Amino acid sequence: MPSALPEGDPAPADGSLPPAALAELGRRPFEVYVHVPFCRVRCGYCDFNTYTAEELGPGVTRASYAEQAVAEVRLARRVLGDVDRPVETVFLGGGTPTLLPPDDLGRIVRAIDDELGLAPGAEVTTEANPDSVDLGYLERLREAGFTRVSFGMQSAVPHVLAVLDRTHDPERVPGVVEAARAAGFEQISLDLIYGTPGESAADWETTLDAALACAPDHVSAYSLIVEDGTALARRVRRGELPMPDDDDLADKYLQADERFAAAGLGWYEVSNWARDDAARCRHNIGYWTGADWWGIGPGAHSHVGGVRWWNVKHPKAYAARLGEGVSPAQAREVLDAETRRVERVLLEVRLRDGLPVTALDAPGRAELEALVADELVEDRADRLVLTRRGRLLADGVVHRLLA
Template identity: 85%
Template structure:
């Protein structure tokens, strides 16, 4: 697959970071993201860096992936030095991490603990598809140290899942949730998608009802985006499916917010709802709040102290770099102060806690009265907090704050 990674600037062969990136290390939360790029089938809407067995090519195997991930964990420790750096959050995403044996996922987590140490209250999450786990698997995964499960449910309606090329049976989801609880998982999150072509409001209501019947601690609900290069985009381009309608997406967002709120899940980020503060995804909060994290795996992105870098995309290239004793990083960028400020506005405006007004420049502060008058942000002197209407138009709010 051709790489779509940005070019950036070269990374030293040993992966070393500029001194200024390491200066504040340990003063910000630190997490690790582990990308597991394997899928049984490719979903038509997905543009993530994932590969089926047929797409991997020679020299790449799921069986050796844990060893490669462990090698990058050790590289991260060498690059970051001897600074005491307990890991607050670990998140395994993909792809489908649970296509690997739980013992492999356990070895990756054990390497993180050995090299850095897990914080006593570390949040350790893995994504899973409902058809990739059962009680026995989940018990072994929990014994390995994982305490949070994020299930890719997407929809409870078969014809919607068919358009998305999702292969799991939605009737299995309640049983998997029950198995996760029985295995001892402390937090359970469900991922949903709305706005799929052919999905009615009744279909979306059925999905929300089915999700809430599972009593999740956390729900993520994302509008469907038709990404260039995906099978879904090709179907839309050929006229086989309509493009998602913005008004329909907005209505379904409101529908979700009302149903989830009534069930006791409050929004804390535009697309995320949690039972209470403890159920919020702390790993993702680290992204939104500008924390430090190291991304393990092909195509994974990292950020430490204002330096962002990204790994080579294909698993074969990734494995080859590590086998050769060099960093798998493809390139990096050093963020200047203004870029960091702009990104802070982009991200923190999405949070229920809001953005400090002090983070805005003069033009941004000047835009606030108009945003309040238009009902897009709350009338507060200290923070920029989106209203319900503002969440629907969050991109427009950010544009006005940064123009």
């Protein structure tokens, strides 16, 4: 598969963590991510660690995946020790988690609650393709404790979906959103992609119209990135499709931001908008603000107390390790204080709540006045918050802060 894992240092076979990392538990929210690596069809732009049935090979099935995920949850309990560390959020991503039966997804969430404990009011999210669920499926997920669902809408325009190799009917989206409401989900999110080759401004406007007509609580809108090793990258390299144009991407971002704001959706991260603070994705906020989390599944990444590790990539290797009673972790790295500070700047700069100026070193603080003069950040004494123009040039802002 196109995704590559970093090198890192060897991870212990028992998954154990340094005492210094364990000592930090409880200082930040604790989260669980569950990677479900299965897809019905591989999308041409996707470089995530996912597999169709044909790519899995012999001896690997979806039917046994919940059992493997539960085994890793139990491993997490052993590694983290006996102190209660309630899980604030759970997020099932992929891949397409909803290719598994709802009872399997519920079994994984129950194991997290049984072994680690869900905090009161925990946010429990699953991603879903519009063609992978119906009312009955969503009702069973809600009964299993899921509170939030994120639908991969991407576009409302058939020819744009075709370039992305998305197979769902865009006309299904309003129906599944309504079904999720009827099932009692507290929050409903839509994921969109803009900048697909051949997508006009009118096409993007059609997608925005369709998304807002669903009255979602939350929207994520990401510019298309042509990742090396994907089918889309090969088509671009052969000249079949053009590379996304930076000016077009900027125009479509502004188009989206204006429409979302007018509909009452405020930005809280560069690519995410929510109806109010309660509708923000708490799980993703945890990533952006340095929370601890355990990543379950093939290729999943974890972070606890400044130690980051990642699991073996292929489902067959993942299942084999758990079957042998050893950790599926392939490698890890221990982050030093400066690396953690730099990563904090990289991530928190993207948030509407901003980055405390105290997180910057002396050269970074010295750059603030120039960034304000360039209308890239707001003129504040205590926090660095991007302006709208700054959001378009966020990578450049970070570069100047860390140069």
